[in-house]
Amino acid sequence: MSAPRPAAGAAPARGPMGGPMGRGAGMPVQKAQNFGASAKRLLVHLRRENARLVVVIVLGVFSVALSVVGPKLLGEGTNLVFAGFVSLQFADAPAGTTQQQIMDQLIANGQQEQADLLSTMTFAPGAGIDFAALGQLLLLVLAVYIGASIFGWLQARILNGVVQRAMHRLRIEVEEKIHRLPLAYFDRVQRGELLSRVTNDVDNIGQSLQQTLSQVVISLLTVIGVLVMMFVISPLLAVIALVTIPLTIVVTVVVARRSQALFVTQWRATGVLNARVEETFSGHSVVKVFGHQREAETDFAAENEEVYRASFGAQFLSGIIMPAMMFIGNLVYVAIAVVGGLQVAGGMLSIGDVQAFIQYSRQFTQPLSQLGSMANLLQSGVASAERVFELLDEPEQTDDPEPAETVPAEASTLEFRDVSFRYVADTPLIDDLSLRAASGSTVAIVGPTGAGKTTLVNLVMRFYDVDEGGILLDTASGLPDGGLDTRRMTRDDLRARTGMVLQDTWLFAGTIRENIAYGRPDATEDELVAAASAAYVDRFVHALPDGYDTVLDDEATNLSVGERQLVTIARAFLADPRILILDEATSSVDTRTELLIQRAMSRLRRDRTSFVIAHRLSTIRDADLILVMESGAIVEQGTHDDLLRARGAYWALYNAQFEAPADDGAEPAPQG
Template sequence: MSGGGPRGRGHGPFGGGAPVSKAQNFGPSAKRLLGMLRPDALWLTVVVLFGVISVALSVVGPKLLGQATNVVVAGFVSMQFKNLPAGVTKDQVIGQLHASGQGQIADMLRGMDFTPGQGIDFTQLAWLIGAVLTVYLISAVFMWLQGRILNIVVQRAMHRIRMMVEDKLHRLPLSYYDRMQRGELLSRLTNDIDNIGQTLQQSMSQVVISMLTVVGVLVMMFVISPLLAVIALVTIPLTIAITVVVAKRSQKMFIAQWAATGVLNARVEETFSGHAIVKVYGHQHDVQQAFRGENEAVYRASFGAQFVSGIIMPAMMFVGNLVYVAIAVVGGLQIAAGAISFGDVQAFIQYSRQFTQPLSQLGSMANLLQSGVASAERVFELLDEDEESLDPDPAQTVPEDASALAFDDVAFRYLPDTPLIDGLSLGAKPGNTVAIVGPTGAGKTTLVNLIMRFYDVDSGSIRLAGVDTRTMTRADLRSRTGMVLQDTWLFSGTIRENIAYGRPAAAEDEIVAAATAAYVDRFVHALPDGYDTLLDDEATNLSVGERQLVTIARAFLANPRILILDEATSSVDTRTELLIQRAMSALRTDRTSFVIAHRLSTIRDADLILVMEHGAIVEQGTHDELLAAKGAYWRLYNAQFEAPVLDTGAPPIPAGVGSMQVSGASGEAGPGVSEGVN
């Protein structure tokens, strides 16, 4: 930003990235993220209810399969006694086995329900298999419904977060954008928010199902065998311990990963937006080296985060396998002792898998949760930024045609310990053109920022028609102001839409009149679609000067009471500039105009010229008065028009730089002297 703008974190194509911000704790951030789902609490209740039904049915499945196994085993065992006389009971068979010294087999058969010689009961077996299929089918339907509803809930939450961020961006002061890299900000708005959505989508359903499954399976295991259930419970403290230890290390790495990603995005955005400059000065190698370094930082942070968090799943599987072996051994001994049936042990082994699997899934989701919460912290940091001060309520207003503007002992600085503007006082009457000149960094653009209330003054006041602008709403103040900057901004749309941005309700003839006044009409008809020519997001299908003319036409159409021109004609040729100056002279009638100019020939007819140095007005007057005073303005004028290659206080051009630069400097004097003479 020229004219003494703030020195933020912008650094050109070759500087370093933004520092890593301090992260919040995982717990508070996760709780705040879940709070974003509160508006859909009713649907979340339905999600949990459907999850309970689905899990309950899936938990019943192994028990039914165990009963089916018992039917098969009992039928097979009963066939071993088919040669016994009819009417022999299970107890008689067991008694005969004990009498014959086969007590261990007798104990095992005691835990089975069979009728000697009956065989497999296929009717009961078919009923059990049908029940299992029905249970699993209904469970799958409720699981699908739960996933669909949860998807709707998550997408609504992401829509709300994006709207919150959008609203927040409009409430942030300009100082935030001055210090925040554009690529870093875009990374938070795109990568981080998308990562939050993916985390919620992939983890929430799994977390709910896993927790419900653990509870349901644990109940069924205690019903079948309390002893085996206690063995299975060993998994829980081991899982918690492993997850906590790994999560503490991986959280920092995920924060570093997303911070490094933001820095890399900032590098890519600023490098390729200035790609032509990089090429011209031959800095491709420097940019590539910087990119490689930052890409390596992303790689190291991502690899470390994924590697550390990836330890959880293998560790959980190892613990689960140990528990599986213990259950198989103890269960086999209980079968031999007749304390439990084959089907119950089979069901319990399935339950043990169902029990350890959700614990393993919860552990494996730690990396996903850590990554999502790390992204949420970065978005919350944006949402927690200090906002612009609220507009006064009630606010004062001024007449529609008011344009008299006055600075009264204004003081302002971007940084508390760096003085910029102190004790500035000036007045501009309706119809006056106030030109502001001075060296780079003198505070010219800062003056414009204060008029528009992009920044508020530290002390003193700026008054519009006698009313302190801080007592007006920003929208009211800015609606009376038109601004044309040196850096053009056009959006993706037609030329007509870009001009109408100054006054969307304008009629077609008003748009054409504004375009004609700004000499846009002159080149528009040479384009294939005229005013309907579609501009891309960078408006690369127009030249720099043509883009500037469109922005001037936009200001013409807005018909503001206060007009601010910040080097508005610096990108057009001399002839077009003279034509635009004539059009602007008509536009400035009965309006207050502030013109920031480096080419002094463009402001010779100004009613008041302010010469600024180091944030202070060192001279003011008309062009002729300031030249006669032979002060700062006189030195600027002579340096620009009369002796551009003489000593102006700048360091000499080093030997060997090349004659092209010297001739370029002197070549610029020709038109300047001509304009000065005219």
């Protein structure tokens, strides 16, 4: 079956390719940005991975612990080298002289500072550097860093699986949500905007989580581990380093508040731009034919400029965080170097401890800077998450009844009983409509554009539900209770009984055989060929290079418009429906093919109820019942001959279609 066409009166004003006109028109209203709630909701999608997240944290603890121990071990190595170098300065001391004796001699000579410096190390005068101990220490450092790298790699690998599985589930959730959305949602939202949320925004969420979660875990653990080691080495220097934290928080919060709104605007504008590109390229021939290239380029340039300005502003503001963190870190580094040097000179710290502390100060400020720089990624991801959550929060179509009812398979009589329906609450469309389409009959629906013809078939298919009254499905002989309201059936049951062919064809990328079999995938080859022959597809398909295996592209441009329509008709024939809906189904085929299709349909309509929406009144002369609609109401009904004799609305439509063209008031040409 062809895809449903947006119902008359349902959508806002549209541009030349069918998209809502005006920037942002047709899009859901942008909600107020709520970073905390959206971030929390995003993390909820990771709950199913709690066990793996615990493993990730444990591996992160091991990796950080080993990384934090490294500088302390290197400091010990520095102490070994320095102590060995100092011991050589006293190589001429008498044999058996101890370190304490040398220090006492320095104090006696008034060299208190040198004595204090020697008190921070251990050496044997004249022994030199202990290369054996130094080698063992360096091997230990190497093993520590290798172990830290292995744990870090395992953590990243597991976390990658966690994020990708979460995004896999989110995509499934979005896909299932789309199938539960009512047709009204797709009437008001541009396809490009919807695709942007399903693809760009979901991908951006995944990338943001992938790049931030691991760094957040490692950075937080590193800050804690380094802080512990700094307090162990020197509480005074650790307090100086702690000044970094409040400064980091202040800078990050101030910048993030200003940049978050721009990230929301960036992704909203990206959705608008994608919608524009999709609309323009899908209607490229229309743009060319009507000479709208310049207008299309102008619209694209304006929307592209909005994306540029929002993206530039968001990245510029969030990009301030990293340099600011580096500046704060450098100030702290200078303070630590000065105070640490004074402590070494006073004998309160060894040179190795100061070296280790300087490394720790870098390790301390670096994760803080990384946390700040990740704010832009996190804000971008949360902005995208908000857009996806807006889609997931859209009102869904009403649930099917539980338990659902059904009617016999042969039921094909439809009755509209006092039906009222409006797309917009305060805009009347259909009021108190009643009609009965008997089984096996052909009901033609005619009338001016906007009269409600397509709305009727949308109600039959339950793309929309009626506001008042009901649509009843009955057997030819009549059910005891006068028919079953279609709202008491499942939508799948109702639509399985219905074949629908619209004026706008829908074919997917695949073979002609696959496109026809879409109507009934379990059909045999003979049934498929029979349906194709009935729709006169078999007549042209053998002229194609690969016959039924000819592959169609996304737009099926390797078939003519009429051939595409024939394939959709063959698809409906193969489905073998009890109810057949043809909405201008033969408008794209030539007159000869139209006559052939009508003959085939006359056979297929036997024992089926057929609704035919037509503008060309010549195609519905043999209809059992013709309904003339105006403003959502049936103003006339009867057969073709009866309505012509009545000389009413149908007669006026018929004459308007077949009378000679108006001459715009020109004087008739002189005769003879």
